[in-house]
Amino acid sequence: MTQLPSPAGLARPLIADGAMGTALFGLGMPIGEAPEAWLLTDEGAAAVTTVHRGHVEAGSQLILSSTFGGNPQRLVGSEIEGRSDDVSRAAVGTARAAAAGGGVDGSPVIVAGSMGPTGGLLVPYGLLDPGEVRAVYAQQAASLVAAGVDVLWVETMMDLREAVAAVEGAREAAPGTPVVATLVFANGRTMFGDWPQAAAETLAALGVAGIGANCGDGFGPVLEVLEALAAAAPGIHLVAKANAGIPEGNAEGLTVYPGTPAESADYARRAADAGATIIGGCCGTTSAHLRAIVEALA
Numbered sequence: 001m002t003q004l005p006s007p008a009g010l011a012r013p014l015i016a017d018g019a020m021g022t023a024l025f026g027l028g029m030p031i032g033e034a035p036e037a038w039l040l041t042d043e044g045a046a047a048v049t050t051v052h053r054g055h056v057e058a059g060s061q062l063i064l065s066s067t068f069g070g071n072p073q074r075l076v077g078s079e080i081e082g083r084s085d086d087v088s089r090a091a092v093g094t095a096r097a098a099a100a101g102g103g104v105d106g107s108p109v110i111v112a113g114s115m116g117p118t119g120g121l122l123v124p125y126g127l128l129d130p131g132e133v134r135a136v137y138a139q140q141a142a143s144l145v146a147a148g149v150d151v152l153w154v155e156t157m158m159d160l161r162e163a164v165a166a167v168e169g170a171r172e173a174a175p176g177t178p179v180v181a182t183l184v185f186a187n188g189r190t191m192f193g194d195w196p197q198a199a200a201e202t203l204a205a206l207g208v209a210g211i212g213a214n215c216g217d218g219f220g221p222v223l224e225v226l227e228a229l230a231a232a233a234p235g236i237h238l239v240a241k242a243n244a245g246i247p248e249g250n251a252e253g254l255t256v257y258p259g260t261p262a263e264s265a266d267y268a269r270r271a272a273d274a275g276a277t278i279i280g281g282c283c284g285t286t287s288a289h290l291r292a293i294v295e296a297l298a
Contacts, residue, residue: 002099002108002150004178004209007237007277012297013268014110016241016280017055017063018290022257024051024066034078036070036087045094052098058287059294061103061110062278064153065091068116071140073133085143088113092147112153112180113144115166122161125192130165137169145174154181155241156215156282160194160202167206178209180278182239184216185225196225200232212239215282217246218259219267226274237278240271244284257284261292268293 005014021035027047029038038044048066055063069075070087080087092113099109115137120128141152152170157163163181170179181203183190190199196213203211211233213222222242230238245259264281271279279297281289 001148002110004110004151004237007235010277013272013277013279014061015059015290015294015297016239016278017052017060018281018285018287019244019283020048020051020064020066021068022283023286024048027051034069034075034080036067036075037078037080039066040080040083040086040090045090048091048094049098052095054287055290056098056103056109058290059104060280060290061107062112062280063095063099063109064112064114064155065095065144065149066114067091067140067144068114068155069119071115071118071136073118073120073128073136074116084140088140088143088147092144092149096148110150111148112151113141113147113149115140115144115152115154115170116156117158117162122159122165130161133162133165134169134172137166138173141170141173141177145177149177151209152177152179154179157181157183158191160190160192160199163199164202164206167203167208171207179207180210180212180237180239181208182212182214182241185213185221186216187221188224196228197232200229204233204236208236210237210239210278212237212241212276212278214239214241215243218243219245219263223267223270223274226271226276230275238276239278240276241280241282242267243282244286244289247284259284259289261288264289265292265296268296272297
């Protein structure tokens with residue numbers, strides 16, 4: 001197991017990975033079925049390996065397992081309902097294999113277990129009970145830790161209450177494993193109106209090892225909230241994992257991300273200046289974007 005270093009002990013930010021989902025679509029992942037079903041096939045596993053290795057070779061020091069949609073609630077109604085444990089074992093095994101040789105500088109690569117949203121809404125906006133959601137995340141966290149992750153990584157949360165349920169479930173199932181949580185912000189708040197200060201204070205009080213912003217409408221919305229997150233939760237990791245710009249449709253009907261490697265390098269410098277200690281990318285960020293980030297922060 002590889003330890004997540006203390007932010008105070010870092011000479012420069014850790015480089016996280018880039019996009020997994022958008023990269024997999026480019027490698028043939030079918031649309032219209034649970035992505036995790038394809039990831040359990042030989043073809044899917046090979047594609048995930050390709051993405052992980054590309055990120056590590058570009059300089060990533062921390063990679064996320066391909067388990068974003070692997071919690072039991074999100075798999076309900078899919079062709080692999082009830083197979084969340086299988087997804088965790090397969091995905092973490094693939095990530096650990098990609099990390100086994102270390103990073104480009106020879107240092108160990110941290111493997112984080114991705115825990116994305118359930119796909120539903122908590123009451124009163126939806127039908128999901130917070131206690132049941134917490135139990136779902138506890139189950140996923142236990143599977144990920146048993147499979148061998150170093151960190152539990154709650155990500156792409158649009159509702160602070162779901163983020164809290166996920167963190168509480170992770171802490172309950174694996175009290176000795178660090179937990180990081182990131183939310184999606186637009187116009188300075190989450191979709192459910194949570195301000196970054198309140199989100200950071202709430203999550204820090206739960207004992208997370210890091211907080212931050214990911215996904216969203218490109219580099220700007222992530223950079224916009226970093227200083228407020230850092231001020232409200234000092235002493236823990238601050239994470240920036242932005243999309244490569246705002247997605248657009250091209251002439252072929254495909255979704256593309258216009259953010260360039262040069263723009264990602266500028267974003268990385270600005271994120272580091274704002275206090276970010278873990279910097280990477282989300283949707284649309286490729287190995288080329290990561291190399292630019294690495295060079296910008298070298």
